[in-house]
Structures are given as C-alpha cells and as structure tokens.
Amino acid sequence: xxxxxxxxxxxxxxxxxxxxxxxxxxxxxxxxxxxxxxxxxxxxxxxxxxxxxxxxxxxxxxxxxxxxxxxxxxxxxxxxxxxxxxxxxxxxxxxxxxxxxxxxxxxxxxxxxxxxxxxxxxxxxxxxxxxxxxxxxxxxxxxxxxxxxxxxxxxxxxxxxxxxxxxxxxxxxxxxxxxxxxxxxxxxxxxxxxxxxxxxxxxxxxxxxxxxxxxxxxxxxxxxxxxxxxxxxxxxxxxxxxxxxxxxxxxxxxxxxxxxxxxxxxxxxxxxxxxxxxxxxxxxxxxxxxxxxxxxxxxxxxxxxxxxxxxxxxxxxxxxxxxxxxxxxxxxxxxxx
Numbered sequence: 001x002x003x004x005x006x007x008x009x010x011x012x013x014x015x016x017x018x019x020x021x022x023x024x025x026x027x028x029x030x031x032x033x034x035x036x037x038x039x040x041x042x043x044x045x046x047x048x049x050x051x052x053x054x055x056x057x058x059x060x061x062x063x064x065x066x067x068x069x070x071x072x073x074x075x076x077x078x079x080x081x082x083x084x085x086x087x088x089x090x091x092x093x094x095x096x097x098x099x100x101x102x103x104x105x106x107x108x109x110x111x112x113x114x115x116x117x118x119x120x121x122x123x124x125x126x127x128x129x130x131x132x133x134x135x136x137x138x139x140x141x142x143x144x145x146x147x148x149x150x151x152x153x154x155x156x157x158x159x160x161x162x163x164x165x166x167x168x169x170x171x172x173x174x175x176x177x178x179x180x181x182x183x184x185x186x187x188x189x190x191x192x193x194x195x196x197x198x199x200x201x202x203x204x205x206x207x208x209x210x211x212x213x214x215x216x217x218x219x220x221x222x223x224x225x226x227x228x229x230x231x232x233x234x235x236x237x238x239x240x241x242x243x244x245x246x247x248x249x250x251x252x253x254x255x256x257x258x259x260x261x262x263x264x265x266x267x268x269x270x271x272x273x274x275x276x277x278x279x280x281x282x283x284x285x286x287x288x289x290x291x292x293x294x295x296x297x298x299x300x301x302x303x304x305x306x307x308x309x310x311x312x313x314x315x316x317x318x319x320x321x322x323x324x325x326x327x328x329x330x331x332x333x334x335x336x337x
Contacts, residue, residue, distance in 0.1 A: 084331035101145025128322035164223035206253035210332035238319030243305035267308025281319035
C-alpha cells in the first residue's frame with residue numbers, strides 16, 4: 001500500500017487500533033517540543049511547513065445563481081484539502097424554509113445550514129474538506145428540504161493540494177506501541193468519541209471568528225504526514241502550539257463542554273461543542289478547569305497546558321472536527337464570521 005493510501009485510510013480511522021484514538025482526536029503521539037523546551041529537529045528533507053502554502057492560497061469569493069430565486073455565495077471557489085469554507089444561501093421564495101432540513105454535501109460528508117439572525121431569508125453553513133482529498137473539480141450538493149420549489153441543486157468547487165510535508169520523529173518504542181493491557185481502554189475511548197460526534201446541537205453558540213486558545217507560535221502545523229522511527233503513522237490533523245506547563249488555555253469561542261477527562265493518548269482533554277457539528281479539541285493539559293455540561297463563553301479558562309498523555313514535551317494540541325471531518329482549526333479564525 002502506498003503512503004498516500006495509508007493516509008486516506010487514517011482519515012477514516014481505519015488503521016490499526018494503536019493509533020485509532022489519537023487520530024480520532026486529530027492528535028499524534030508526540031510533541032514537536034521536548035521537555036527541554038527546544039524544538040525537535042526533523043530530518044532536513046522532511047521539515048514540516050504547510051502554513052506558507054495555505055496562506056498564499058488567497059480566497060476568491062464566488063456567487064452562484066443555481067436556480068431562479070436562490071443565490072449561493074461561497075467564501076472561496078477553491079479550498080485546500082483539510083481546509084474550510086463558508087456557504088451562504090439566500091432564499092427569495094414566499095414559502096419559508098426550515099433550517100433544520102437544509103444541508104450541503106461534499107461527497108459523503110453532510111454539513112448543516114443555520115439561519116442568520118440579521119436576515120431571516122439567509123442561511124450559512126461551514127464546510128470542511130477531508131485531509132488528503134485528491135485535488136480536482138468537485139460539486140457541492142445543496143438540499144433545501146423544501147416541499148415546494150427547488151429541493152436540490154449543485155455548486156462547483158475546486159479542491160487544491162495542501163502540499164503538506166512529512167515529519168520524521170524518533171521516539172521511544174513504548175510511545176508507538178501501547179501495552180496490550182491498554183487496548184481495551186483505547187477502544188472504549190474511541191467508541192465514546194465516535195458516539196459524541198454523532199450528537200448534533202442545533203444551536204449556534206459562537207459569534208464571529210474564533211481566536212487562538214493561547215497566544216503562542218505553531219510548533220507543528222496541521223496536515224503533515226508523521227513517521228515515527230521510520231514508520232508512517234498517519235497525519236497530524238491539528239495544531240501543536242508552544243505552551244509550557246501551567247500556561248492558561250482559553251475557549252476560542254462560545255460552546256458547551258462535552259468532554260473533560262483524561263484520555264490515553266491525549267491526556268487531560270477538553271472538547272467543546274460549538275453547535276451545528278462544530279467541535280474543538282484541547283489536549284495534553286496538566287489541569288482541567290471545566291466540567292462536562294458547562295456552557296462556556298469566549299476566553300473562559302479551560303485548563304492549564306501540560307504534557308499529559310503520550311507526548312515528548314509540553315504543548316497544547318488544538319484540533320477541530322466539523323461533522324466528523326478533522327480540519328485545520330486555524331480556518332475557524334479565517335473563515336467563520
């Protein structure tokens with residue numbers, strides 16, 4: 001099997017159980033920052049840096065008129081794999097739409113529209129493209145859920161190669177292969193996460209773009225393929241942010257705490273549900289300051305950074321899951337409004 005094929009499998013959590021939980025969170029089993037605080041040095045030929053490529057791909061907004069009475073605006077007519085974009089639908093027919101019945105699809109992935117408070121005839125949806133999706137021309141399928149008038153139409157979208165690099169990490173073998181006695185726990189936690197992501201909260205809990213959960217620098221960007229001791233272990237589907245033990249970690253937007261507990265791979269972990277299938281993940285913390293079920297506002301203290309779970313040094317792993325798609329959380333700051 002080729003490396004690309006293995007990465008596609010990992011995106012669907014179909015690889016061995018050893019890495020299944022870590023990949024379900026979009027988190028790999030080590031940090032780019034060792035205990036000394038100095039960054040690990042990947043092989044010179046495999047240095048991770050996809051940020052410049054992503055930043056240089058400027059958004060090109062596009063407006064479509066698929067049928068009379070409907071306008072669809074995309075925040076960009078192209079997007080990199082692992083990226084996000086917004087779709088805004090304006091409906092001009094007399095009959096009102098039920099937003100709970102409105103969806104937009106990218107292949108097998110379904111995303112939900114939510115109504116805009118300022119315009120009762122407009123709706124928005126956040127769309128995420130799976131990591132390692134083959135570049136090319138695709139279609140977004142909009143389903144209005146209407147009983148009269150247009151019920152379904154398609155919008156063109158181009159997926160561009162994210163040009164993610166590879167990163168080679170050399171770690172202790174025990175960080176790659178957990179003891180057999182831990183596999184029951186790992187599988188249980190993987191099942192718990194899968195069930196959690198199935199629950200869709202039809203409530204928009206955020207306002208405007210997200211902010212960084214900690215003011216810091218990215219030590220390991222989203223999307224890079226990771227090789228541990230020479231073996232491909234999937235991709236790093238989140239951001240590693242430099243944060244020493246005890247650094248405060250804050251909510252980047254409003255949401256509800258749906259998980260606040262210790263997990264095998266990611267240690268002390270908080271997961272926020274922001275509504276409409278948008279979840280964010282905060283991993284490896286030393287202390288948790290919230291509990292499951294709490295509603296949090298932006299800048300609410302979630303916990304303190306640490307090095308719990310399977311890491312080689314202190315940092316914050318920040319991840320985003322949009323309707324089961326593990327996308328680049330930085331796009332929550334670039335795309336949401």
